[in-house]
Amino acid sequence: MANIELHNVRKSYANGVEAIKGVDLQVADKELIVIVGPSGCGKSTLLRMIAGLETVSSGNLMLDGQIINHLEPAERDIAMVFQNYALYPHMSVFNNMAYGLKNRKVPKTEIEQRVIEAAKILELDQLLDRKPSQLSGGQRQRVAMGRAIVRKPKLFLFDEPLSNLDARLRGQMRIEIKQLQRNLATTAVYVTHDQVEAMTLGDRLIVMNQGKAEQIGTPSELYNKPASLFVAGFLGSPTINVLEGSLGKSGFEAESGHKLDRRKFPYSGKASLAIRPEDLHIVPVGQEDFRLRINMIEELGSETLAIGTVENSAQKLTVRLPKKTSLSEGALLSVKLDYKHSHLFDDHGKRLEPEKVEHRQQYSAIA
Amino acid sequence: MPTLAINTPTGSRSGVQVMKLLRLLMQHGILILGVLFLITPIWVALMSSTHTPETLFQSGLQFLPGDYGRETYAELFTISSGQLSTSAAIMLLNSLALGLGFAIGKVIISMLAAYGLVYFRFPLATPLFWIIFSTLLLPLEVRIIPSYKVVADLGLLNSYTGLIVPLIASATGTFFFRQYFRSIPDELLEAARIDNAGPLRFFIDILLPLSRTMIAAIFIIMFVVGWNQYLWPLLMTTDPDYYTVVVGIRQMFQVMSQGGDLPQFNLAFALTILATLPPVLVVVIFQRMFIKGLVESEK
Numbered sequence: 001m002a003n004i005e006l007h008n009v010r011k012s013y014a015n016g017v018e019a020i021k022g023v024d025l026q027v028a029d030k031e032l033i034v035i036v037g038p039s040g041c042g043k044s045t046l047l048r049m050i051a052g053l054e055t056v057s058s059g060n061l062m063l064d065g066q067i068i069n070h071l072e073p074a075e076r077d078i079a080m081v082f083q084n085y086a087l088y089p090h091m092s093v094f095n096n097m098a099y100g101l102k103n104r105k106v107p108k109t110e111i112e113q114r115v116i117e118a119a120k121i122l123e124l125d126q127l128l129d130r131k132p133s134q135l136s137g138g139q140r141q142r143v144a145m146g147r148a149i150v151r152k153p154k155l156f157l158f159d160e161p162l163s164n165l166d167a168r169l170r171g172q173m174r175i176e177i178k179q180l181q182r183n184l185a186t187t188a189v190y191v192t193h194d195q196v197e198a199m200t201l202g203d204r205l206i207v208m209n210q211g212k213a214e215q216i217g218t219p220s221e222l223y224n225k226p227a228s229l230f231v232a233g234f235l236g237s238p239t240i241n242v243l244e245g246s247l248g249k250s251g252f253e254a255e256s257g258h259k260l261d262r263r264k265f266p267y268s269g270k271a272s273l274a275i276r277p278e279d280l281h282i283v284p285v286g287q288e289d290f291r292l293r294i295n296m297i298e299e300l301g302s303e304t305l306a307i308g309t310v311e312n313s314a315q316k317l318t319v320r321l322p323k324k325t326s327l328s329e330g331a332l333l334s335v336k337l338d339y340k341h342s343h344l345f346d347d348h349g350k351r352l353e354p355e356k357v358e359h360r361q362q363y364s365a366i367a
Numbered sequence: 368m369p370t371l372a373i374n375t376p377t378g379s380r381s382g383v384q385v386m387k388l389l390r391l392l393m394q395h396g397i398l399i400l401g402v403l404f405l406i407t408p409i410w411v412a413l414m415s416s417t418h419t420p421e422t423l424f425q426s427g428l429q430f431l432p433g434d435y436g437r438e439t440y441a442e443l444f445t446i447s448s449g450q451l452s453t454s455a456a457i458m459l460l461n462s463l464a465l466g467l468g469f470a471i472g473k474v475i476i477s478m479l480a481a482y483g484l485v486y487f488r489f490p491l492a493t494p495l496f497w498i499i500f501s502t503l504l505l506p507l508e509v510r511i512i513p514s515y516k517v518v519a520d521l522g523l524l525n526s527y528t529g530l531i532v533p534l535i536a537s538a539t540g541t542f543f544f545r546q547y548f549r550s551i552p553d554e555l556l557e558a559a560r561i562d563n564a565g566p567l568r569f570f571i572d573i574l575l576p577l578s579r580t581m582i583a584a585i586f587i588i589m590f591v592v593g594w595n596q597y598l599w600p601l602l603m604t605t606d607p608d609y610y611t612v613v614v615g616i617r618q619m620f621q622v623m624s625q626g627g628d629l630p631q632f633n634l635a636f637a638l639t640i641l642a643t644l645p646p647v648l649v650v651v652i653f654q655r656m657f658i659k660g661l662v663e664s665e666k
Binding site: 051052053072073074078079080082083084085086087088089090099100103104147 | 552554555557558559560561562563564568572573576577
């Protein structure tokens with residue numbers, strides 16, 4: 001049983017730079033929470049504060065209801081997997097895993113038993129006598145994980161553990177980490193800048209931007225209902241399309257002059273409309289919202305993308321095409337937006353919800 | 368150089384080979400010249416030490432082995448003829464004590480100093496480091512009189528403590544260890560902190576084993592420097608029982624120039640040869656470890 005809570009946690013450095021500008025977070029027992037964001041957003045700092053490697057400037061950090069702000073990292077009952085593994089280069093795999101236990105005066109027979117048990121789980125049992133320099137990247141990664149799990153800590157912390165691996169191994173280790181965390185039923189906080197990793201691994205995600213948590217929620221919540229333009233742009237591949245424009249009484253009007261979303265919003269002024277490439281539909285001529293001149297076709301195997309420019313404007317858009325398409329570069333495409341899946345954001349990038357009244361009116365109109 | 372052979376007309380292929388041979392000869396010639404330049408003085412000293420003092424006095428330096436070698440080297444250790452006041456064994460031991468004490472002391476002190484400077488946050492750490500670093504610019508000779516005064520006032524003249532301790536702080540060593548420690552990734556320290564290793568544990572379990580090659584390097588350099596110290600032991604020791612080999616050689620020549628006897632140049636040469644042996648051995652033994660450590664880099 002372990003749950004952690006962050007109450008308005010802040011971090012500022014002596015030179016006045018504020019790295020973390022107040023983060024609130026509750027992580028439930030056995031949950032895997034992923035902190036994701038671009039580099040420099042403070043995600044690693046936040047993790048290191050939980051680990052105790054960075055001091056907390058203000059706010060409270062609680063593990064199982066106890067404030068742990070001032071505890072040494074070793075006293076917090078946490079284990080951490082570092083980005084570059086941080087294995088002790090002069091120690092064998094066995095000693096690397098056993099070191100933390102030795103320093104905690106665990107009896108020798110128990111150390112041996114626990115290390116061998118962990119090595120079996122991670123398929124390292126043949127490599128216990130090797131030095132880290134004799135291991136491949138994936139094996140080193142496993143040793144780093146082994147060092148964490150032999151401790152049987154309350155909390156696992158992962159600091160971009162897969163970023164030094166090649167793409168194939170990364171996909172494989174991602175699944176293994178998830179399974180391991182499920183089997184061990186240990187709460188975990190995982191930091192990554194890779195949104196695919198974040199979406200697949202996390203029970204919940206925190207998207208961070210410039211020291212603040214932009215949104216906290218399940219992957220599908222974040223994907224389908226991004227709270228800000230930043231979250232919408234950060235998650236999802238290919239990247240979401242953003243159309244600049246303004247909101248008025250008659251709905252959203254793009255800079256290109258196209259009137260797009262006619263729903264009513266409790267806001268008027270500059271706004272952005274964001275829509276994912278898969279929510280742009282190709283329709284017969286005449287029913288379109290606008291026409292798109294295709295600049296480039298990207299064939300990715302599983303899908304084909306068309307990158308084009310809205311006719312008579314500089315607005316660039318990405319559209320997902322049917323798998324088998326005869327379209328080529330230079331062609332004109334009639335495109336319609338699926339308003340159920342479009343998102344509107346105000347001038348500050350905050351999500352706007354349409355007024356409920358609008359729906360009723362629509363229903364009555366249909367009836 | 369296969370491309371070179373292809374590009375030249377077939378007729379001058381032998382010409383290319385001659386060029387190759389010439390180049391080889393030149394390269395080796397330069398190397399051999401360098402070796403001769405370095406080895407000749409040692410060779411002359413070694414050969415001259417195997418001749419009687421009479422031969423040396425009459426016909427100068429010798430390039431070929433003589434038949435008085437055993438007597439010369441025996442005399443150095445037995446001092447039966449009264450030409451020497453201290454046996455070479457004692458001088459060698461004194462030099463060894465100075466060399467080892469100097470090297471080990473410097474390694475320990477500079478490692479601890481660098482550990483403090485790199486891993487602990489305390490006020491004025493950086494200015495302190497630069498103060499230490501700037502003492503690199505000051506050779507021992509600059510502070511030798513005040514140092515002598517301190518040692519003399521403490522009553523440490525003619526003692527190993529007086530010989531070794533005042534020299535034990537090392538800016539060079541501190542600098543090298545500091546640079547090395549800074550190259551060790553911070554994550555290692557953080558991993559150790561999470562693994563419940565305190566400052567002392569981290570130093571002993573992680574830093575010390577990782578620094579093996581650095582320790583070997585500093586040890587070699589410092590041992591040779593310590594062994595070859597001349598001015599310091601000359602000032603600190605008046606009792607012949609504390610003479611080091613280097614001081615002993617100098618003392619021997621002094622006796623020769625003052626006494627009415629025939630100068631015992633063979634003894635001086637023999638002692639010189641003995642004086643060069645231990646540093647050579649240390650370098651040979653430790654260099655192997657040093658290079659091995661460099662090759663199988665574990666970082």
